[in-house]
Amino acid sequence: MTDLPARQAEPSGTAGDTQWAQAAGARLAEADAELARRFAEGGDVAGLVARRARAADALIREAWQRSVGDTRDVALFAVGGYGRGELYPHSDIDLLVLAEPAAQASWRDALAAFFALLWDVGLPASHAVRSAAQCTEAAADTTVMTALMESRPLVADVADRAALADAIAPSKIWPARKYFLAKVGEQEARHARYGDTSDNLEPNLKEGPGGLRDLQTLGWIALRSFGVGEVQALVALGHVGVDEAEALERVRAELSRLRYGLHLVCGRAEERLRFDHQKALATRLGYADDDRNLGVEQMMQGFYRSAALLRRISDRLLQRFEEHFDGAATPEPLDARFELRRGYLAARDKQWPHGDVGEVFALFSVWASHGELRGLHSHTARALAESLADLPAYAEARAEDRSAFMALLRGPTPVRTLERLARLGVLGRWLPEFAQVSGRMQFDLFHVYTVDQHTLAVLRNLASFSTGESESRFSVAHEVWPTVRKPELLLLAGLFHDIAKGRGGDHSALGADDARAFCQAHGLGEADTALVEWLVRRHLLMSITAQKQDISDPAVIHRFAGEVADRERLDYLYLLTCADIAGTSPKLWNAWKDRLLADLRIATRLALRRGLEHPVAAGERIEETRAAVLARLSSQGMDGGAADALLARFPEYSFLRGDPEQVAWQAAALRDARVGDVVVRARFLDEDSQAMEVFVHSTDRSGLFAAIAITLDRMGLAILQARALDGPDGTIFDSFQVIPGDMRHPPDTDAIARDLAAALGGPLEGIRPARRTLPSHLRHFRIPPNIGFSASPDGRATVVSLVCTDRPGLLADVAHTLRQQGLRVYDARIATFGERAEDVFRVGDVDGKALGQARQEQLREALLARIDGEATA
Template sequence: MGAHDRRDRRRLRSADPTAGRRTAAVSEPAAADHVAVPLENAADDAAWSAAARAALAQSDAKLNKRFDQGDDVGRLLALRARAVDHVLKAAWARCIPAGAPLALFAVGGYGRGELFPHSDIDLLVLAESDAQEACHAPLARLFAMLWDAGLRASHAVRSKAQCTEAAADITALTAMSEARPLAADEAAQAALADAIAETRIWPAREYFLAKSEEQRSRHARFGDTSDNLEPNLKDGPGGLRDLHTLGWMALRSFGLRELQPLIGLGHLGVDEAAALERERRMLAKLRYGLHLVAGRAEERLRFDHQKSLAARLGFADDAQNLGVEQMMQGFYRSAAVVRRINDRLLQRFEEQFDGVADPEPLDERFELRRGYLAARDPSWPRGDIAEVFALYAVWAAHPQARGLHSHTARALAEALPSLPAYEAATPILRETFMSLLRGPQPVKTLERMARLGVLGRWLPAFALVSGRMQFDLFHVYTVDQHTLAVLRNLASFASGQPDERFAMAHEVWPRLRKPELLLLAGLFHDIAKGRGGDHSELGAIDAREFCAAHALSEADTELVAWLVEKHLLMSVTAQKQDISDPEVIHRFASAVADRVRLDYLYLLTCADIAGTSPKLWNAWKDRLLADLYTATRLALRRGLEHPVGAAERIAENRGAAAALLAAQGIAAAESDALFARMPAESFLRERPEQLAWQAASLQGAETGATVVRVRELAGHAGAFEVFVHSPDRDGLFASIVITLDRLLGLAIQQARALNGPDGTIFDSFEVVNADPRYAPGAAQIERSLAAALSGPLENIRPSRRTQPRHLRHFRIAPQIAFDVSSDGRRSVLSVVCTDRPGLLADLAHVLRTQRLRIHDARIATFGERAEDVFLISGADDRALDDPQQQVLREALQARIDGENEG
């Protein structure tokens, strides 16, 4: 099998790796495995049900104890089914008259003999219409007794003809195909088999096609990935349902109750069968434990249960990884194995039905078989990684290939252990790998290598992060899947097709001298996650060694290593610092040093943020990075020895804004008059087009009037800039924030509060729609905000909200710190805590009640972590002294703690 199939890693313990898909213990358990369910002769049905309930509870307690002691999960599933069988048969004998023409079957998962602690108990009563009518009362009594006994049985009562009719629904057919007799003679069993026979309904090929499509649709509901933060163990890609699907297809196509006989038919390798059984037990143990910790039939591995399940299964934190991360990594790797083998088997079933078409030769070594790429030599690849690289080169050159042929995929998986890592490979092989990165579809090639285990063999450090999750809300993918998402984003930049999500990426990409260097940086940027220490520094070491080994020049090697080490620099600068400050731009430009590095770093940063979470990238971040890129490029062109001074920046911005106003027909004299009403600091901190827009907003407004203007950011639907000019009054900033948050459902990304002449304020905000289902437009925001500010501000108060479920498991101890601004006039307040809806409104409300003035705000959210920075002063427009800081710290702490408890 592949590297992940064979790798010795921490796994859930299972005792019997030889059992087939169906649990033999259901029919013939060993005597020592019997779990007694004693039912005394009860005087009435209520007493009987109570005794049955107690007996089942006792049985479950014993089984659960054995589970915690590490007993084989397959045996436990069979024993629980056996215990329920005992109750059902006793109830049937008590309620149904002897000789009645009725038969009872277990169907679905219960029929398969896999009964998890809280799984459904699906039953089928086979009876003709007259028998159904005659036994209506006994059957009603039976199901009432079962319900009272705690068995929430789902049942269907059908005649043979009704079974055939119901089987038109492929789900119903599938459930009945796994029927196991509980109280049914051979004639009843034969009747049911005949009712759903493929000669009557759903011939094998049609069944295969329908089930294949059903699986594709099911996978699509989960984003076609098993690497979700809260995966579904049963129905998600690579979950137990994928294994069940293979079993159902084998049953319908070949009449096989287990997958093992497929080996003799040539459809399944011995190693593949062993891997499927191993992963089935791994997944079954996770699901069994999940039912126990959840106390119900929970199939989704939610944050609520991940830590408690990991602890119950014996996973402990170590110096590098949390126990929950170790458990989840085991799941993700198991799901990947199931998906790989599932794909191969589906392809072999397809060939069974449609036949093997004549191959289409591509070159002397490879051909297409029914559209799938295959090696022509049956002994391929003979442990030679050069042959494997040749396969990927041909695959990249023939995008029409449907995928890798199953026999070639299996041969590749079997050869993986013999393939060398790059350190042990020859220079020629290393150059061959680099040629793949310089050839067609390099990212697609890396994805294919990763999925089939080749990349992990060539680059062992990548294998270490395969399936590695990070227990937070910032990283919604495993490290390897995040890395591949970053590479896909880079590939989209190279496509030449503009993407509205990225303002400049497609313009910058053509400037790259060697795009493969950026791909290497993307491949290595997170490769050292989970090792302890700074992953950026450790990853840079790995990247430097890899590049040197692959004969990259010293300059190219250092560029890749620098990008890996500094891959967070641009993101942190843009989101946490004031990039309108010339000093910030100068520091960043000095760290970058040249425009080549800037181009590479900008693209890597965009791809990294957008590849971390679908919700993380937004119009504000795009604009922020584009502004930082543009300002830095200008600074580098000017020369680092000639930093822009404040006076020069003000003059440039004022002149550029005046030119924009002139283009709108506003004369210079009127522009000067409008500029005189604006804060001097705004000409230092804001862009010319912002200044022109704000000045034009003041045109015609009387002194002392409140002006509210909103515009949508160009090219970014759902992102707005909000400008408020008004006479200052206590609590104004907080009132604006609360209105934007509570009334309009807008998430504030950046806020700036400047003091204008004559006691006025010039507040600006960049906001995005927090909920796409409710998306107010610019005009609606203007009207609503203006109306709110026209009344008493004290009536505008933040609403109390319940913390979302997923945030309750990621509590961050609040960190509140103070510093003094560079000019010594104001305090810099930083708040780090768990994010939640309405947090910024609550913080602003506290500042309002403390009668503090807010001059600037930087709002940054990283998953569950909020990092907000405020530039504040007291009522005297001075920095806070120690007593004032302590009072504010206590008030903020109380507000944060109080809301988190809610």
């Protein structure tokens, strides 16, 4: 049964076993150290994993001899990845003991000693002990079946090998076609678990879309279907092209090197490329920062591009496997150049596309006009891939080809077409600047997609606006879309808005230059070109204005309206801004931002309608708002005298900055309140969102703002905006825009109001920030704190700007520090961009005056101590 010298197994648990295990463990450690050294020197990973498998083979056979010895009753096989002869530094070792039931019982103790010995060596093995019949039964699970298919004999004779092969033969279980369909279904389900994208910030190198498992799946299908274990072997069978096989080998080498290095960096079997390890791995692999991109960004871009290439080729091969099983379909002609084959679009000319980009655009035009086809036929997709290098960029293309591209943007489903062009590599050839950002990640928590995938997400959002149907995330975008004169201009702005990321300099300005050149080359008129250029150059304007400035201030609206200049640009910019923010991260867009941008758009339209030469005066705004509030209160049954008396208790600033509906709601809350009462109300901003406004009216006390902020934080509510206003007779009118930190649990506004009022009704000194541990992922994105001071426009307060790493409880800690410093908070705007917090506070001393230089430095030191310290009280 075995080529090893005949010997009897030694009794288990002997001193000899202990000494052998120690020596074997030392040999394994020495081998691993040597392999790590070779890896650092650039050794081929395929050779390294094979050498480690052989080293494990030798030790496992020795342990078998010590524990089991020579017998024909039991056999030992390596299965799974180890069966393939691949063993990464910390990969699992999967073993199968093949034995009939009687032999299993006879050798139970010896096998137990064998596996225990492997653990002592440092080779913890997963194992199964099965008979041939039990293997057939267990192989009903495709995972078990796949592991057995890759079996490799360690201690087994010809009969053992034949028995295992017969146990999983297609005649008994999993015929080739059935196995193929099962594996395709498994892959689709696995991809769905990862959001069907390989562009996650922390991708799984093994299981994620475009990961090593996709390559292995192709090999498993090839093994079951054609009896060859490597995709490269399919070249001779005509199922895979030489170019495709070479590309897959490059991808395998790239992914394998990442995985091998990740195991070494982590010191354990880790398959997910987490933030904790990305920088260390990039350094280990020799990536270095340059003046444009971090080394870790270069490494991740290599992964994303490899994953995308693997997915493209895998799609083609799986389609060919399908045709192998089901036969080639009878072509269904669509026109003189294209046809359908089994629902796939194919070129009728076998020499297509002859390096002609016009032919390529014609293909995508037909694809767009025929609804949801299954995709491109594999032969056409391969021909397209092979021709990419011959396709011209737009600058070198013919005028008719540029017209054909613009026709795609003006045709049916233009965003779907752009996605297809991008996925198949055509867009990167036509627009080289897009190829530069393909797979480019930004090492932060704000951008959760690569630049190219973010761009496509923005375009998909724009496409959703065009349906004319309301979507819960966007309250008015579908109403604004019909005002867009030329939708293709908005799509071009979305395509170019981030296209200059990673080049150094201002990406908005560089992208605007690219956009102008592209538009001019494609025959757009000056007005249209200027609009696209402006949108790209100023695509952050509306977002920054809404999130960092007080849009209830007429002066802010007037300045913004002056930059926008006309209502057409405003509507284009509004839609682009909504799509951009929502396409940056699923967590970034919320109802508060939706309302904020909608309010800014409405206020700016009114300013433009009035004329920029007629800005709103403060007195006019106050009187307009007061009159609107009185009308609302009257409609609610309050007589004029009572309403006037109630509104006299409000600070004028409420009418200058607040909208009538908000002030009327606050007034209703105070209708029956007595002097000195703590009044708290909470409400949803609209029916379909979880964004809320919390209103607090009370007699002012030292540290009240901090107490409110800390209590809301303890309730799990994130504060997005805060405004603290002083009313007559030492009262405060504070309002907070908040959202729940956990969107899965809808908040109870009555409970929020009740609990906050109860907290504020007692001593404030005991209300302190909650103790929290800094989330591990934030430790890798630390932003050095930057604290700035400036005078408020009226000179009566100090504006404190804070930029630092965001973390749970940050605002509560900052508010607590302001309280300790004896400062009053008049206004706060909270902006978070991934791991970056950019907060602004308008503060004054106890006398309501701006801070002098000494107080500013004292506050700076206190804030830095709080921010740099633990996130605790």
